[in-house]
Amino acid sequence: MKQCWSEQPERRPTIDQIFDQFKNINKGRKTNIIDSMLRMLEQYSSNLEDLIRERTEELEIEKQKTDKLLTQMLPPSVAEALKMGTPVEPEYFEEVTLYFSDIVGFTTISAMSEPIEVVDLLNDLYTLFDAIIGSHDVYKTTEVGLEGPSLELLCTSMEPCLVASHWA
Numbered sequence: 001m002k003q004c005w006s007e008q009p010e011r012r013p014t015i016d017q018i019f020d021q022f023k024n025i026n027k028g029r030k031t032n033i034i035d036s037m038l039r040m041l042e043q044y045s046s047n048l049e050d051l052i053r054e055r056t057e058e059l060e061i062e063k064q065k066t067d068k069l070l071t072q073m074l075p076p077s078v079a080e081a082l083k084m085g086t087p088v089e090p091e092y093f094e095e096v097t098l099y100f101s102d103i104v105g106f107t108t109i110s111a112m113s114e115p116i117e118v119v120d121l122l123n124d125l126y127t128l129f130d131a132i133i134g135s136h137d138v139y140k141t142t143e144v145g146l147e148g149p150s151l152e153l154l155c156t157s158m159e160p161c162l163v164a165s166h167w168a
Contacts, residue, residue: 099138101129 006012013021022033070079081088103109110118
């Protein structure tokens with residue numbers, strides 16, 4: 001087929017050469033060239049449908065990852081508005097609660113530990129922290145801030161009394 005598209009006419013196959021190639025494709029069976037072409041197009045179409053299905057599944061997986069990351073980085077209402085393409089209106093709150101957490105001696109702990117131990121420690125702490133804030137109306141504005149020899153966490157809440165009473 002590609003040879004038939006050649007811009008140089010002398011490189012294009014003759015109709016007899018095309019017919020011989022179709023006979024080779026059909027292993028000597030007598031078939032109609034149109035039937036052969038239709039069979040090849042059906043096979044191509046089927047392969048293309050499988051490829052589209054695979055790519056659609058991959059795209060859906062990546063979309064889920066992106067949505068998860070977006071909701072981890074932004075409050076759910078802001079993430080949804082951005083996904084829908086609507087403007088995000090700023091909100092005003094009379095009161096908010098800021099929660100700071102600190103691992104005193106984090107630099108010393110890190111210096112005396114293997115890197116994987118530090119990663120495991122932080123993973124365990126963040127997993128526990130995320131589980132606790134997940135049950136409250138809380139948005140984690142930042143996770144890590146290294147200040148001198150300590151590690152700090154910052155959280156905000158739009159329900160100051162409720163959260164403060166749970167964490168006080």
